[in-house]
Amino acid sequence: MKAPAFWAREGALASALGPLGALYGQIVTARAKRPGLQLGVPTLCIGNPTLGGAGKTPVVRSLAQILRSEFGIEPHVITRGYGGSVSGSLRVDPQRHDAGLVGDEPLLLAREAVVWAGPDRVASARAAVAAGARILLMDDGFQNPGLAKSMSWLVVDGPAGIGNGKVFPAGPLRERFPDALERADALVMIGEDRQGLAAKTELPVLSARLIHPLEALVSLREGTTFAFAGIGRPEKFFDSLRAAGVQVVGTRAFPDHHRFTASELHDLRAVAKRNRARLVTTEKDLVRLSPADRSEIVTLSVTICWWNRPRVQALLKGLITPASER
CATH class of the missing domain: 3.40.50 (Rossmann fold)
Known part of the structure; x- marks a missing residue:
């Protein structure tokens, strides 16, 4: 889906669609607040408040690298496999599977971690835990209540921000930004924060940028x-x-x-x-x-460069360290 131009600014069409967007956002938020299934392992969800293009997948890849190289933990990634035809829960093998089956993002993520793709995140998470997963990384799923999250980070593209600040179809938001912030534990800001969104929350703000080799x-x-x-x-x-x-x-x-x-x-x-x-x-x-x-x-x-990597590491340590050992 290509974002319509009016999502970036206030206008007559956005205003006309505003009531529908408000209703849609209320439904999404109410559903997201339902209690999810607890599987007994730390679960970090990397989501975003808008529809597409924020940079979730590079963030997940980076966190998988940090967990493996600096904490000695092999994370298992849970993803829907958007664009793929897989119907069950499949452990992604880049040597055997293609984007037509599992989607494009799972193939990229499988270079850094064990990846489970499938439309049912709970089923994929169960399979991961059965296979020995000690920590789960969710690529998207912030608005999905199926699986309980130990921690959730919202990813925002700094230059694009939240567009006109309205909820789909009036704007790019999946739900009201304040409602999303209430369920989040950190805000990941990729690039320049042109809308000043970091100032609107008391959450930890993890600033980063995308870099090419x-x-x-x-x-x-x-x-x-x-x-x-x-x-x-x-x-x-x-x-x-x-x-x-x-x-x-x-x-x-x-x-x-x-x-x-x-x-x-x-x-x-x-x-x-x-x-x-x-x-x-x-x-x-x-x-x-x-x-x-x-x-x-x-x-x-493209890779993620964290401006304050120690802060990222500290949040991950808090996630994986039992309360009795902190």
């Missing part, structure tokens, strides 16, 4: 590129290339989780050739392509 950027700066992406906010990817000094001669945006057709890929290659440019896309987009379709397409990975 320097060596990859150096290589891309040597020529011209044509960028394409089917993610929550393609413009964020395009802007990051330009900000890094990459000469972008053109861009093409697709909906999040888009399944590229042979015709679309042919057109992309043709326009890149006319501009004597290299095609560049995101890791998330590349995993949705077949190995044959990936040829001559450059991918640019």
Whole structure:
């Protein structure tokens, strides 16, 4: 789904849809407050207050790395596997499974952690615990009451913020921002906080930014590129290339989780050739392509850089350390 332009500002259409959005938000919040199933292991939910594009998956990948490298714990990630056809709960194997089965984000997450994909988060969590999971990381699911959360972190894209501040369909919010904050334990702010949202909460604010590997950027700066992406906010990817000094001669945006057709890929290659440019896309987009379709397409990975990593570590330690040992 591509976010409509009016979600970014106040206007007549947003105002007209406001009452419907208010009702929708009340329903979402009331449902989210229902008690969830307790499975006896720490469960950290990484969610967001808006629809798509905030940066949840890079945050989950980063936390999985920290838990494994600095705490010696192998986290198990629970994800719906949006865009995949899996119907049960499946332990993701990047060597055997593709995006058509498990979705694109689970394939990326499986590089850092054990990942369980499936539409039923509770079933996936049960499978993870049965397999020996000592901690669960939920990629999304903040508004879903099925599984009890030990801790929840809300991820916000700083420059985009919460748009016009209205609830879907009047705006990008899944529920009222204050209602979401009431159930959260920390706010993750990725990039510049242009709407001053951090000042509206007393929660710990974990500031971070998305970065690309320097060596990859150096290589891309040597020529011209044509960028394409089917993610929550393609413009964020395009802007990051330009900000890094990459000469972008053109861009093409697709909906999040888009399944590229042979015709679309042919057109992309043709326009890149006319501009004597290299095609560049995101890791998330590349995993949705077949190995044959990936040829001559450059991918640019992204990672989270925490401004205050010790604070992140302290919150994780509080999550995994029994109360009797604190």
